[in-house]
Amino acid sequence: MNTFICKYKKKSWPGLISMFKDDGTHYEFMVQSRSSIMVVFGKTSRGYFACMPDFDVGCHLANLNDIFWNTERLTAVLGVVDGVTVAAALQHLYKELGYPEF
Template sequence: MNKKLILRHKINENPYGLYNSQLKPMSREETIEFFNEIDLTDEELLSLNDYILEDAGHSFFDNAYMVWNECGEHMNFIDGLRMSETCWNEDTSAEEAESHIITYEAHFEDQSWVATIDRIQLYHDYSDVVFKGRGSAIRAFVGRADELWICMPDQHVCTTLASSDDIFWNGEMLSSLMKNNIDGATLAYGIRCLCEEYFI
């Protein structure tokens, strides 16, 4: 059975729930068409299969969205996966590391709290940062092409963002993807802070 047939079979058995460019879940037909356009090596196919978990489980693909490369072009989904894995595994390529801590205030409804960005490592086209707030520590890769994007492999989230000033939209989207309103707000305000400090 060739790779496309294997992927088609797996999509029929266990849909991935990808999001399209309107941030709406892809239909079964859109998902099949998407995977049929991807030329996977055997190694990539195995890697893809590794992300398929139990029915009640969660995979990288459930909450992911296409990201943009530095030329402002849409990366295909496998390239987005490669990017997040590369970011996760190549810490030694950082051009500069900032050791100081940035403190900022985050809000959700009637709640306010002090959050921090505890580490910033600058790479060619993105920053590796750690956001901390209300007991959570979230490592994220944040960059900008035509749009802002964020990848958080530990949280199984990879998505484009609105303008850094659009706290409401970014907070709502990240809260929905992470199933946590407080973490979503911490990230949304932290991303705005990173942009204001010119780290993105």
């Protein structure tokens, strides 16, 4: 249930959300793929955001279902593979698990 597929051009690889926590004002999860990435995400008055503390990066996001915009933003701060993976994980949470209810 917490597995998903990441796709970039003609390549694809599996991802796994190994931990998910609703902290009330924001959410956090661990995604396992080619890397292991902790993601903190939520919404502010200016829109959605994602932070990856272990990588010392963060960025604004569109709706979590907007894979195109979020991939553009996340790959700019994480690189292609990790950015695509986090964007796919966020879309998976939006579609499959119902998080967050935005």
